[in-house]
Amino acid sequence: MNNSSRFHTHPAEHQTEEMARRYFAEGLPDRAAEICRQLLALHPGDAGLRELLLQAEAAIATARQGRLPPLPATDEPHGMLDLEELPEAYGIDECELIARDPFHLFAYWEVTAATLDAARHQLGDEGAQAQLILRLFLASGAATRELRDLALGEARGRRYLPAPKPGTPVRGAVGLLSPSGLFIPLAHSHGLRIPPSEMASPDLRAAWMEVAPARTVGQEREPVQIVRGPERPQPPERGPQLPRWRPGVISYSSKSGNH
Amino acid sequence: MSRGYLAIVLHAHLPFVRHPEHRYFLEENWLYEAITATYLPLLEVWQGLQRDRVPFQVTMSISPPLCSMLQDDLLKQRYAAYLDRLLRLAADERRRTAGDPTFQRLANYYGERFSRLKTLYDRISGDLIGAYRQLQFDGCLELITVGATHGYLPVIRQPEARRAQIEVACENYHRAFHRHPRGIWLPECGFAEGADELLADAGLRFFFMDAHGLLHGRPRPPLGLHAPAFTPSGVAAFARDIESSKQVWSAAEGYPGDGAYRDFYRDLGFDLPLADIAPYIHPDGIRVHTGFKYFRVTGGGIDLAHKLPYDPDLARQRAADHAGNFLFNRERQIEHLAGQMDRKPLVVSPYDAELFGHWWFEGPQFLDFLLRKIAFDQTTVALITPSNYLAEYPTNAVVEPSPSSWGDGGYSSVWVDPSNDWIYRHVHRAEARMHELAAMHRNGADPLRRRALNQAGRELLLAESSDWAFIMKTGTSVRYAVDRVKAHLARFRRLDRELSAGWIDEGWLADLEARDNIFPELDYRKWA
Structure with a gap:
């Protein structure tokens, strides 16, 4: 690569x-x-x-x-102008996921003390023992299914975690999990699809589309115009004739090709 | 009549670095070195081919930050002074090497080279963008745009923020090249689900992906990597050809590592005694690359101290040999593919433009030889641009590409790494806040408030640049990258505070507008 x-x-x-x-x-x-x-x-x-x-x-x-710190040689500022440290916390409830690769997710989260207190209160007797976790859900259309829980410990932070499965659509939620298994979500991430790690289905009967080519000179913005399709052709009798070229498999002469 | 096509794509980008508050700023040298090593030498190649009536078509992306810097009066003035300094160093070097024929020859070589580049720069009145625009007008180059500040789309969370990266890029392009772009180079080839819809909305017709982005698509592309596929929104995805990339890029097998080529690392700025080189390096004595490099790669694993002197004639011959070898391989590849496809196969070979000249000094010569050989020495391969290929083949398979990038590992591990992942929480917060501010003022704002909102958009865009995370990951100039992210976010937060409080410090705002002056016609409502 x-x-x-x-x-x-x-x-x-x-x-x-x-x-x-x-x-x-x-x-x-x-x-x-x-x-x-x-x-x-x-x-x-x-x-x-x-x-x-x-x-x-x-x-x-x-x-x-032997000397005081050097004065600036000119009237130029020292270092980057307007530089400030970033806030430790934003005082909000949030959780976000980023797919690092097909096998790892990156998560960051922040939950305020007030939100945590309210959630513990809501859990009643179990509130004190409830654990802050990140829960991963399968997020395909309207259906959701729990995939994995990860104990967080801290009310804010960032962490890498194994991805459930390449190609899977996921969503995360930070929340409190009670000893009896009750989960109160406190912040949700956006949904994302973990990148696939291998070639998609061997079904090669793709649909085809015709798009009007861009005009040639001096154009303003012109919309992408789909002229025809997508259309899926009838399955051919013997299957499509496909290129068998695989990069790197065929070795060419290494001689200099001065023609 | 050719049997297939080759699309050479050069991606030109540098992060926006402009510090008018300093007389000398180390990181501004990135631009000056790249103009000298790449953008002017490539222009020299394109104009030479035109002069000699060699037909060619090459695709180049010029990122909005680079485009803005190349058009900036302050940076142009500073570049002219940089070039003059190089010429003074060349004169010093001619004197210093007078007793040594080998190095005297090299000093003369550099003196002549920099004089020639200065003549070219003066002839175009310092207007590189204008010169490239003319080449597009003449049909030699297809210029495309890049995300506004090279923001890596897979880590930009807010949909409006992604949209702004695309829309602002198109506007910047229109301003520079006097037409709408047809294609875009997604920063780092970073494709995220839904990105193609943003491109279609912006009227863009094509983009590029790494090979696995298309191969892992749904369904699998029936013509493989050697024809574009349309995404469901009608935008064409062109995939990088693996083999031709490897021939140039690969550290082990690639051409640039040949022993005859100029060595990048051994530079006069690090070799001469401080007293001799002082006028040509950082005023604080920090040694920098000067562009005077007297040695060649020599061989793998050779220590810098044992490199052999550079021989420009030998290197030039090697560039010609490599161009011939590259073309020979493309001919065989296309002959093989052409027999198995219902159309002329297309080999897409994208590279960072800065590889040619900056890292691989002889890269522009290689391109010069290659394009001449394609035009005159064979008939199997013809050059083409993506637009022209789509005009010839407007019907293509429909594929949903897979999230991917051309970074190490093929996904996001370069930009989401323990060295840089702290960025995202803060940038995402600013994205969300920008959306809220823009939505609040969707119907307009008074002039001062509008300026503050627009500047907040600029600061957010600059913080989103993928360069900062990349630099943190690679471990060079880290302090600068960290400070840039923090400073842009600090400026954003201050603008947010002042907008919320209803009191805007106009003096500070004006100063900020003068410093971070990218995208002067920005409209904050893009984030609404």
Whole structure:
């Protein structure tokens, strides 16, 4: 599976011990220390890096002792303008699911203390023992069926969980589950379909459709115009003639094809 | 008469990075490096083919953030200064390498290259978008759009927010290219159920998917990957051809890893003593890529210190060889497919545009050779654009594509990962709040309030960019990506607070409009 080359990621080939030593020698101990920390995260047992980091940190401390923090060289702002930390909580009841891949879901949720208290109150004697859970439902049309429960513990958070089955439509709800099995949902996610992990049905009798081609030059927005279909043709007597091409199966000559 | 078609698709995108509050901003270099390495060299190739009357058709997506930056006066001025700096460095390098014929030759090579690019940039008056628009008008390029800020649709929750990514993109395209786009590159090829309906509503005729997105569709596409399929809403899905992608992309088997090609990592910005390179790197002494790279890949696993000097003639010959090999393989592939289909097969080969020139320095030369060979050296393969293929074959099978992306693993694991998943709760909250604000003011608002609502839309769009999550996952420039998400959401929340309180700080709003100036004609009612 290929991935995008993505311009903005300069792979960290310059984050080397050699580069850290150069920065240190050039009087930039903070840059040297930064590279050392990144490399130590990958190679925590590297004594040479650790020694260099200590030297760089000592140099930074020495530089700080003798002077006040440097003033900005110009009237430019420091760092990103308008930067603020994000709120810890929004004071709402919510739950959301995202399909990470055919086998994993990502969930985040938040339930307010007031909502939890009200739900526990509603459960009466069982309220104190009720557990906050994420319940997954099969969500196909109007039908719903419970698929799985996951204990949450915290009133807000995020977590990965195994997906019930590739290709399944699911919905989630955060709620309280009483010891006797009564479930009070407190927040619902949107519905989603977990991506399938393999080819769909071998039924190849697709319907066909004709769409009017876009006109050629200088057009304004024009609607997609379905001219005909979808129509499912009569089953052919011997089945459709299908391409048997499978990428990578046929090997071509590797010779340079200068024609 | 050809037996089949090849659609080359180049996806050009950079995140919106513009910091007028700073005289020098490290991440703005992404744009300047890409103009120098990719967008100008590709333009040079397209114009050269035109000049030599070589018929060609290539599809290019230009994302709205990139389009906006290429049209921005401040960034254009800064780019011109960047190019001048390169020319000064070239002069310094000619002097420094005077006693060494190998490196003197390379210094001269770069000096001539940057002079040529400057001449081209001056000739088009810095208007790259205008130059690409002309190529589309001449029928050489089909330009398509991309999600407004490269928002990855599978993680955008609010339907109105998804719609806004598509609609705003189409408007941006119209403003730049003077017509409505026919196709779209879904960011990261991220297809989510229902996305095709948004595209149909926006009048878009086609999009691209990774191969498994179509192969796993319902029902299975009867013509496989080598013909488009219509989604039930009538929009055509074109699938990426696996083999031709691998020949170029694959780290192990791909062309760019050939030992003759220029090495990306070894750069003068990291090689010269600080005192010598200081005028050409970050003012704080942070070493950066300068574009002067004197070494070649040499071989797999070779340490940077042991690379051999670059030889432009050898690399050029290798690019010609690889173009021939690529074409040879496409001919065999098409001959094989043509015998088994009721129509001419189509091989769709999409790549990030920045692969050509930035990562793979000889990539534009490869394309130049390839397009000339296709035109003159054979008759099996012809180039085509998606629009022209649909005009020739307006009847196609109907398939419901499967959720997918072209990221690692084929789904969302790059953008939904422990390194970046904290984003979504906050972005989704802003999406929901934007919808509420827009619905509240559905029937209009006074001018100041309207400006604040529009700016809130811009901040939300910028926070939704898939680039931030991608950068967090890959582990480079993480601090910048984290700060960008937090800053855009903080600006959004402040606008929300001020709109709710009925008091808007006009001075701050004006400053914000001047800084995050993407999409000047945005209308907040898209989120209603």
